[in-house]
Amino acid sequence: MKGRESLSSSDSAFADASSFADDSATLRIAETFASRQGEGLLTGTPSFFIRTSGCNLRCWFCDTPYASWNPEGQRRSIESLVDEARTARVAGSDEPISHVVLTGGEPLVAAGIGDLADQLRAGGFHVTIETAGTVDVAIGCDLLSLSPKLSASTPDPAEHPGWAIKHEQRRLPVETMRRLIERAPSFQVKFVVDSPDEFEEIESVVKSLTVESSAVWIMPQGVTNDQLDAAAPWLRPWCEAHGYRYCDRMQIRWYGNRRGT
Ligand SMILES: C[S@@+](CC[C@H](N)C(=O)[O-])C[C@H]1O[C@@H](n2cnc3c(N)ncnc32)[C@H](O)[C@@H]1O
Numbered sequence: 001m002k003g004r005e006s007l008s009s010s011d012s013a014f015a016d017a018s019s020f021a022d023d024s025a026t027l028r029i030a031e032t033f034a035s036r037q038g039e040g041l042l043t044g045t046p047s048f049f050i051r052t053s054g055c056n057l058r059c060w061f062c063d064t065p066y067a068s069w070n071p072e073g074q075r076r077s078i079e080s081l082v083d084e085a086r087t088a089r090v091a092g093s094d095e096p097i098s099h100v101v102l103t104g105g106e107p108l109v110a111a112g113i114g115d116l117a118d119q120l121r122a123g124g125f126h127v128t129i130e131t132a133g134t135v136d137v138a139i140g141c142d143l144l145s146l147s148p149k150l151s152a153s154t155p156d157p158a159e160h161p162g163w164a165i166k167h168e169q170r171r172l173p174v175e176t177m178r179r180l181i182e183r184a185p186s187f188q189v190k191f192v193v194d195s196p197d198e199f200e201e202i203e204s205v206v207k208s209l210t211v212e213s214s215a216v217w218i219m220p221q222g223v224t225n226d227q228l229d230a231a232a233p234w235l236r237p238w239c240e241a242h243g244y245r246y247c248d249r250m251q252i253r254w255y256g257n258r259r260g261t
């Protein structure tokens with residue numbers, strides 16, 4: 001859907017978040033793993049990742065289709081997730097992990113995510129939330145990692161007519177994103193870019209979110225070193241010229257595109 005008006009999504013379009021809210025004592029989890037944060041401000045930090053299953057968007061490029069397009073995983077209790085975070089270790093290290101990343105799928109549509117974040121923080125963990133920011137949920141965290149979805153993320157309308165419409169309606173509720181940012185003690189805004197055609201749209205979204213360019217990270221779309229390397233020559237100079245931070249995807253460099261890393 002490249003070329004469509006960038007701020008066309010309606011703030012009221014997200015009507016069925018409650019369809020995910022069937023049982024808040026347990027959450028459907030696609031995977032948990034200990035790794036290093038591969039993206040953004042905390043790159044390199046040993047972290048325990050909790051990936052909820054289910055998403056209200058359908059980006060064509062989603063690198064975790066097992067948590068969005070074809071959601072997998074069993075329900076887990078909050079207690080078992082907090083216990084696992086306490087005992088988790090990054091491979092080759094005996095050190096306890098102090099940082100937890102709540103990601104997905106879309107963690108903000110998982111009922112119980114607020115309680116999970118609260119209990120992790122009460123246990124002394126630093127909590128990052130990786131979110132596309134389409135749902136207004138008051139959730140306690142230490143870092144909001146907001147990844148607004150651009151028009152080029154929309155799936156092919158010929159292949160996925162229903163999802164193309166829903167995705168387009170839901171992907172960019174600017175007022176909701178502003179509220180998420182205002183509530184968070186710290187934040188980063190992380191865009192995924194597939195082509196230079198998206199530059200103008202990014203500037204328009206940054207302007208409407210009224211965030212400083214130094215809080216903006218730009219990540220190439222891609223799940224291989226070759227894809228990341230192909231984007232760097234056109235993307236890095238543009239980031240530098242605009243005061244944005246170029247964001248590599250270090251987990252791909254370190255581990256390859258492997259599930260659980
Ligand atoms: C799988 S998403 C889950 C969290 C949330 N649904 C979101 O999109 O922010 C985690 C991060 O991966 C990014 N991402 C997903 N697929 C990608 C791809 N093919 N290339 C680059 N980044 C990607 C998202 O933009 C987000 O920053």
Ligand SMILES: Nc1nc2[nH]cc(C(=O)O)c2c(=O)[nH]1
Binds near residue numbers: 037261
């Ligand atoms: N190592 C590593 N870092 C990440 N940062 C954000 C991730 C995510 O999928 O949300 C992610 C991930 O999947 N792995």
Ligand code: SF4
Binds near residue numbers: 055056058061062067
């Ligand atoms: S919003 Fe995140 S999890 Fe959902 S489809 Fe897009 S990249 Fe995947």
Ligand SMILES: [Mg+2]
Binds near residue numbers: 063
């Ligand atoms: Mg990832």
